[in-house]
Structure formats: C-alpha cells, structure tokens
Amino acid sequence: MIRxxxxxxxxxxxxxVSLATVRILRPRDPKRYFLGYALLLLVATAVVxxxxxxxETLEDVLGLLSGLLLQLLACLTMWNAFYSLLWGFSxxxxxxxxxxxxxxxxxxxxxxxxxxxxxDRILARRLPSLVRGGWIERRDQTLQLRPKxxxxxxxxxxxxxxxxxxxxxxxx
Amino acid sequence: MKVLVVAVVLFVAQxxxxxxxxxxxxxxxxxGTIILxxxxxxxxxxxxxxLIVREPLSMEGRVYLALLHLSLGGYLFHFMTLPDRSxxxxxxxxxxxxxxxxxxxxxxxxxxxxxTMIGSRLQxxxxxxxxxxxxxxxxxxxxxxxxxxxxxxxxxxLFNITSAN
Numbered sequence: 208m209i210r211x212x213x214x215x216x217x218x219x220x221x222x223x224v225s226l227a228t229v230r231i232l233r234p235r236d237p238k239r240y241f242l243g244y245a246l247l248l249l250v251a252t253a254v255v256x257x258x259x260x261x262x263e264t265l266e267d268v269l270g271l272l273s274g275l276l277l278q279l280l281a282c283l284t285m286w287n288a289f290y291s292l293l294w295g296f297s298x299x300x301x302x303x304x305x306x307x308x309x310x311x312x313x314x315x316x317x318x319x320x321x322x323x324x325x326x327d328r329i330l331a332r333r334l335p336s337l338v339r340g341g342w343i344e345r346r347d348q349t350l351q352l353r354p355k356x357x358x359x360x361x362x363x364x365x366x367x368x369x370x371x372x373x374x375x376x377x378x379x
Numbered sequence: 380m381k382v383l384v385v386a387v388v389l390f391v392a393q394x395x396x397x398x399x400x401x402x403x404x405x406x407x408x409x410x411g412t413i414i415l416x417x418x419x420x421x422x423x424x425x426x427x428x429x430l431i432v433r434e435p436l437s438m439e440g441r442v443y444l445a446l447l448h449l450s451l452g453g454y455l456f457h458f459m460t461l462p463d464r465s466x467x468x469x470x471x472x473x474x475x476x477x478x479x480x481x482x483x484x485x486x487x488x489x490x491x492x493x494x495t496m497i498g499s500r501l502q503x504x505x506x507x508x509x510x511x512x513x514x515x516x517x518x519x520x521x522x523x524x525x526x527x528x529x530x531x532x533x534x535x536x537l538f539n540i541t542s543a544n
Contacts, residue, residue: 266440273447280453305528313516320493360475366462371401376469378499
C-alpha cells in the first residue's frame with residue numbers, strides 16, 4: 208500500500224507548483240502550465256515506481272495504473288475546481304452578486320451580461336478563440352460550424368442521448 | 380495490456396450502468412448517479428477481483444483494482460461536465476441543429492442567450508439554497524451564497540484572476 212504514497216506526492220507537488228506558477232509567473236493561460244505539470248509528474252511517478260517496483264506481476268502493473276489514474280484524477284479535479292469555481296458561470300454570478308449590490312436584481316444582472324453590443328459578454332469571451340481555433344466560421348453576423356466543431360457537436364449530441372442529459376449547456 | 384483491457388471494460392460497464400439508470404430515472408441528478416454507481420460497485424470489484432482479471436489476486440492487488448475502478452468513475456464524472464455544463468458545446472449543438480447549419484448571432488441569442496442561461500442558472504442556485512429570488516426579481520444571497528461569493532472573491536484574489544466569463 209506504500210506504493211500509493213507516490214501518487215500522493217505527485218498530487219501535492221502539482222498543487223504547490225501550480226499555485227506558485229499562478230502566483231509568481233501570472234501566466235495569461237495557466238491551462239498549458241497545468242497540463243505540462245500534470246504530464247511531467249505522471250512520467251516522474253511512472254519512472255520512480257518502475258525503479259522501486261519492477262513490473263513483474265499483474266499486481267505490479269495494477270498498482271502502477273491505479274496510482275497513475277488516481278494522480279491524474281486528483282490533478283484534473285484541482286484543475287477543474289480552479290476553472291469551474293473561480294472562472295465558471297455560477298462562480299462568476301455569485302462573485303458579481305456578492306461584490307455588487309446593484310446587480311441583486313434579475314433584470315439588471317441579465318442586462319450586465321447582455322451588454323449593449325451585438326454580442327453578449329459570455330459569447331464575446333468565447334467567439335474569438337472558437338474562430339481562431341478553427342471550430343466555427345464567422346461571416347459578418349452569421350456563424351457556421353467547421354468540421355472540427357461539427358464532430359464535437361455530434362459527440363455532444365450523442366452524450367445528450369446516451370446519458371439523457373436534455374440539451375446540456377448548464378440549462379435545466 | 381491485460382490491465383488496460385480490464386480498465387476499459389470497467390469504465391464502459393460503469394458508463395452503461397449510469398446511462399441505464401439515467402434513462403429510467405430521467406429527472407435524477409447525473410452526478411449523483413455516477414457517484415452512486417461508482418461507490419456501490421467498488422466493493423463488488425474488490426470481491427470479484429480475481430475473477431475480473433482471471434488471475435489470483437492478493438488483498439493488495441484487489442485494493443489496487445478497486446481504486447482503479449473508483450478513479451474511472453471519477454473520470455466519468457469529469458467527462459459528464461462537458462456535455463452537461465459547457466456553454467461552448469451547447470453553442471456547437473445549436474449550430475448543428477440550425478437550418479443549413481447556420482445561425483445569426485441574434486438567432487443564436489434567441490435559442491441560447493444570456494436570458495436563458497442566467498435564468499436557468501439562478502433557478503439552480505435557488506434550488507441549491509445559494510440565493511432566493513423575490514417575486515419582483517430581487518436576488519438575496521443566502522448564507523451558503525454568501526460563503527460561495529466570499530470563497531470565489533478570495534480565490535480570484537489569490538490566483539490574480541481579474542476577469543472571468
């Protein structure tokens with residue numbers, strides 16, 4: 208069971224290094240750093256594990272795979288919590304409501320997100336990167352999916368059907 | 380290789396079980412269902428460990444297999460947030476479902492705009508007892524909402540997040 212100490216060390220290292228990166232380097236896109244650290248730490252865990260416990264039996268392999276999966280899951284959970292809670296939609300709404308008393312009214316809150324332009328605040332944050340990333344094509348005021356986006360749409364629709372999710376998008 | 384096959388089979392089995400329960404109990408919370416399936420089947424995987432890998436396993440080996448199964452449930456949980464919560468993926472679906480696969484910004488806003496998003500999210504936050512919505516549309520933060528607001532505010536300060544969503 209001592210083998211599980213390795214992923215535990217990996218997870219703590221991920222947290223410390225990620226926190227230091229965000230606090231000290233202040234990158235514009237921390238995602239890339241998080242991904243890099245998570246992958247590097249996975250490799251490190253695998254290398255140390257194999258040095259300490261060579262893969263001779265099925266149990267050795269099971270121990271390695273479960274350790275790696277647990278480590279990656281914990282990193283993913285921290286990463287997801289960071290984005291979902293601090294950057295996510297609900298977190299943003301609660302941030303606005305907590306810090307700005309004038310927004311504690313449904314219509315005023317909606318207006319603050321809708322803005323005055325053709326594109327609301329939520330779409331304005333996503334549209335440029337979706338176009339740049341080749342997911343969507345924008346011609347003046349119209350949008351169309353590009354092949355990459357189309358594949359994602361089909362995959363998402365399949366998930367809606369298989370897991371009875373309704374229409375997703377955070378809307379019940 | 381054998382362990383990878385076992386992992387894939389365990390993941391698919393959990394996903395199918397979650398899909399079946401979600402199909403039967405359409406209004407149940409999908410995340411609750413995943414946790415339930417994952418946690419409830421873990422002791423089974425522990426007990427049947429040797430049968431699953433078709434090789435005798437020691438107590439330690441069965442613990443690893445059970446942990447592997449549990450972590451796969453965690454991945455399913457994370458995967459589900461994509462179709463269920465992602466604004467971007469919902470936009471893709473709206474574009475796919477649109478006539479000729481094309482939508483104007485205005486039409487997209489009418490199908491899935493801030494009013495729909497915020498209205499639904501406020502309702503979910505109200506159901507989760509984070510806030511209450513008055514008949515006049517006034518929003519009051521409840522203790523849980525105050526805590527969440529404070530948490531997000533200090534978290535954003537800690538991580539130097541100046542703009543989000």
